[in-house]
Amino acid sequence: MQPDDFLPRLVEALGPDTVVTRPEDIAPWLADWRGLYRGQAQAVVRPRRVEEVSRALALCQQAAVPVVPRGGNTGLCGAATPDGSPRNVVLSLDRMNAIRSIDTIANTMVAEAGCILGNLRRAAEAEHRLLPLSLAAEDSCQIGGNLATNAGGVNVVRYGMTRELVLGIEAVLPTGEVFHGLRALRKDNTGYDLKQLLIGSEGTLGVITAAALRLLPRTDVRSVVLAAVESPAQALSLFSLLYARCGARLQAFEFFTGDCVDLVLAHAEGVQEPFATRYPGYVLVELADTTDESALGALLEQVIGTALDDGLCLDAAVSASLAQLQALWKLREEISEAQRADGPHLKHDVSLPIERIPAFMDSMAQRVARLDPGIRPFIFGHFGDGNLHYNLSRPAGAGPDWATRHGKAVTAEVIDEVVRYGGSISAEHGIGQLKRDDFLRTKDPLELRLMSEIKRVFDPAGIMNPGKLL
């Protein structure tokens, strides 16, 4: 195919309604939501059916046109933003947004990639089931993007990452071949589990078009406690106690520093100081169960009583109503937005072996202070999974270009320390463009070689999401 033939053929194959080509219509698809990345594209394709995805990809491969799959554009690493090549095609899954089936006997849901996660959660809830994937962007992110990035969120401590909720996927390879892996079987030991490669591959191997997801029993009985802690070490002891005593009921164990509370109180509305005193750290614990509200409340009271007696926390506030429960959660949920309102900052989504978090945080604080004692850390995250959002805001008085000017040096310190502690440089946000250099620099060469060779198996022409991940 001549390069000039590509776009007319694409329009002819899919229709002008599906292929967006006017520059002013394309423009909104070229940047990530944070405005960190901006690229170019000759077209945006918005297919409605898997056959259209197939046709689009086959034509792109024939013409060696790079393809950038895109979901809800809520990613934090620029994986769904095209690079600077004007030849890119952005493939948006937003119109493939049907729930194909919900089965309350098999406890499965088959959803197309463009479904908004929050809508899927509500659809499951209406059928008295739970889709446990829950994260801040759930009302704008799409399940296809969640799958492609193996999203995490607040309930991983109980239910695992997105990967662990997937029974099967349908995907289109760059050849246009459809991977018909939409099986909803709980057990299927027939060969290599290929879907695992596509999950978390950030659009570099193919395009996920639908998934069969596990649904869990609804756990409407909930109880939340906010516990004040003097240190991450104390939070760790509290986690051990809760994990052993509460078992599967423990569905969130979130940590944030006292500085995060200051930030939220300064920037968010309708948030209240949780205790009479400001404490160095806070842990938000949620227990949930299918049944017996009083038993759950009693268990939480009892375990927190033990924790207070044994010095595993300094203070605690247990939710006595749904309104209180939501108020406690709001303290945690508003941190990201408060930090954005505060101004330039650097996000670091990392994980550590959980028992090393206290030592990591001490050591990391010293490194940051040595770099610039004015840097303001706002550290929070999914502590129960060993996952910290180690976010650093500009020093008071630093200019609006602080993150741009100092980001590389600051982030290098964090990455080095994470690697030194045996952690991961991306716990749940993925690699994308943002962390690609650090990924290529820190990953084991053998793993990188295997990944590159697997990439060639799926995408021999190298058209899938170039410049991301690998």
Place this chain on the structure above:
Amino acid sequence: MQPDDFLPRLVEALGPDTVVTRPEDIAPWLADWRGLYRGQAQAVVRPRRVEEVSRALALCQQAAVPVVPRGGNTGLCGAATPDGSPRNVVLSLDRMNAIRSIDTIANTMVAEAGCILGNLRRAAEAEHRLLPLSLAAEDSCQIGGNLATNAGGVNVVRYGMTRELVLGIEAVLPTGEVFHGLRALRKDNTGYDLKQLLIGSEGTLGVITAAALRLLPRTDVRSVVLAAVESPAQALSLFSLLYARCGARLQAFEFFTGDCVDLVLAHAEGVQEPFATRYPGYVLVELADTTDESALGALLEQVIGTALDDGLCLDAAVSASLAQLQALWKLREEISEAQRADGPHLKHDVSLPIERIPAFMDSMAQRVARLDPGIRPFIFGHFGDGNLHYNLSRPAGAGPDWATRHGKAVTAEVIDEVVRYGGSISAEHGIGQLKRDDFLRTKDPLELRLMSEIKRVFDPAGIMNPGKLL
């Protein structure tokens, strides 16, 4: 390397104690435990350290010598038995049997491949933690084999397959390169999740030498009910009720037919008739929790009361003591052994979309009866996962060679029906030699092509476990 040089070099590299070469010493390593398969080998290698595995594999690859990894030899599909080539090397992991660490803060255990599963379970228990993988062969199977076959078992309904318990693995590729993936992180979104390929690959990609496994809270509070059901459809309704009401407490939901009970009563010792009447089917349900025995018992009584009132079961016996609990489990656990004692039979480990089990069982019964009305089905399995062991015993009066003579035709009927119902021809036992032809015949050609190409990435010389799986 000249072919004649290989064995001396292997002995030189690893020592005579590690390389078994005398035919009489090799003989016990050449057959599967059921005696269905027997092969040949020039040596058995029994390394003690990952470096020895590496050296052995590098030499095998240089000499193009086929390698057959072997764990506890409890597999049912012949994946760990060499084929007929006298050049094979059997690589036994039995001496790599150290627990490298147990961490009760991170809730992880790092175990070498040769560790006996039951020993790992007990080691976790001693630290007040649970390794939830549990299956009939647990006191002889090795964790490396469990990983290589993605083993299932009785608690999958709650905890998932082996895959879902693995945080990281160490493996050796046929090049001798060591895959250092022994990370114990709960979250790590840095590129393709390569360990997922090795898990369930049945030794065709490399040799798993160790794994970091998740440990769960110990659930010492247990309650079991045996419910009598008139049909698989009724069992399905009972499952729906229990799943929704008991949530994560539901850790086993096993089904077996009345015929299985007859078989067990005829062949096993110390087993008692569970009810005054023989029923068409039985469901064994286990609930477990970290705490509050009386609440768990009350919940089970309540839910079973609802089930009896609503006609979701015919009769029920709740365990009132540990002895009763064990007696109820014995009915289920003795089925395999009773069927073996009864004589020749054919095992079919299949899974179905759970809501289709009743229709499948009806339809399958007709097909079997049409083939030979004398065939005696003994059907049991992990119903809650959609997993049936659809086992068929020889008709009364048929000779000892019944399985050999009729196996192919009988199994073909089962496979066809499973495929027609959208099921899997191997739920938890894998493919090995036994199901290879059926696998290659029924698997999607695109998936087979991807698997073959991935195999070439890991094992370009094709030395890993030839004739198994792919």
